[in-house]
Amino acid sequence: MNILILGSGGREHALTWAVMQNPKCDRLIVAPGNAGIAQIADCADLDIENGTAVVTFVEENAIDFVIIGPEAPLAKGVADRLRDAGILVFGPSEGAAKLEASKSFTKEICAAANAPTAGYGHFTDAEAAKAHIRANGAPIVVKADGLAAGKGVIVAMTEAEALEAIDDMFGGAFGGAGAEVVIEEFMEGEEASLFVLVDGEDVLSVGTAQDHKRVGEGDTGLNTGGMGAYSPAPVLSAEIEAKAMNEIVKPTMAEMAKRGVPFQGVLYAGLMIKDGQPRLVEYNVRFGDPECQVLMLRLGAQALDLMQAAAEGRLKEAKVNWADDHAITVVMAANGYPGSYEKGSEIKGLAALNSDSKNFVFHAGTKADGDKILASGGRVLNVTARGATLQEARDRAYEMVEAIDWPGGFYRRDIGWRAL
Secondary structure (H helix, E strand, O other), X not given: OEEEEEEOOHXXXXXXXXXXXXXXXXXEEEEEOOOOHHHOOXXXXXXXXXXXXXXXXXXXXXXOEEEEOOHHHHHOOHHHHHHHOOOEEEOOOOOOOHHHHOHHHHHHHHHHHXXXXXOEEEEOOHHHHHHHHXXXXXXXXXXXXXXXXXXXEEEEOOHHHHHHHHHHHHOOOOHHHHOOEEEEEOOXXXXXXXXXXXXXXXXXXXXXXXXXXXXXXXXXXXXXXXXXXXXXXXXXXXHHHHHHHHHHHHHHHHHHHHOOOOOEEEEEEEEEEEOXXXXXXXXXXXXXXXXXXXXXXHHOOHHHHHHHHHHOOOHHHOOOXXXXXXXXXXXXXXXXXXXXXXXOXXXXXXXXXXXXXXXXXXXXXXXXXXXXXXXXXXXXXXXXXXXXXXXXXXXXXXXXXXXXXXXXXXXXXXXXOOOO
């Protein structure tokens, strides 16, 4: 089977690694990939948001199956172009991808499906948004309606912070994503992520994880794309997961199908859990990053079989075989992230580290310069490990982190603190 993965981050490196473990993978190309991906697969220069270019590339390279990693090509309808050309693809249509691309659309779907979520208001005017904030007070959550690379959410603990977020969003801080905003009630509880595969009809849970969004230890500081994650998430017990599936995920999927936009791909439900009751924070229509890294290390070769079953409408017969283990990933980010940061600093010590099914460094923002590996993004490495216990996985991951020589980067030292 010839496979193409679209994307260039840590998520796509993890997907690449998992797919490569499966003997049915004959050839794997990743576009555009990164320096770490290039060490284990072929990389190609391709505009992954241009559906026509992707279809042409697939046909020229005899690709059998396309896996779309990030949200941007999904929101641009790349999966639709591939399906129109008769090419097997893992990822939702442009219409179904609105579950991530428009927060107000998701709220509308949740209301129709009676899925428990935060109360909200949707605004296209800054003054009306500010009046809503003044009427409701803080804490309150301000979200850019569109795609903002995981950064368009401000959890404002004071009214002043919330009003400033409105100025930033309508002032263009998040580009077109902030032209409309959704303002939500602040939900208390513990947040965790549930990942499910969907084939348009059937739904299959493929694991739980917990991310660390804040840049600083103890979950302080600015929101980021994620500073680390672990799987499974103890707070998402089997009972709460079943509630989330029956009260949130399945009704949402039924409502989408009813509207003529059935969902096919992976659905990532961010959940807030309090007193045993899950409520939806948001949906993403792709694997989380860095949650994908811990899920893929735990799933291994079967990840390809499961994604193929979802793409072919065969999830009813699919089953996940979980090892009774834990995985954790620690993000190493460039100094200054999530604000401005420098690119081009050299990372040393990677070649000396073990790379196997229990220890792996996934590259997120790197490029090769001859034999050197240079940082080329904000989140740069995902140092990932598995163990019989979360503590064992954590110890192993931090051992690897400490062996990496990169003065240009930093990391949180408390990943997994809630569970431990």
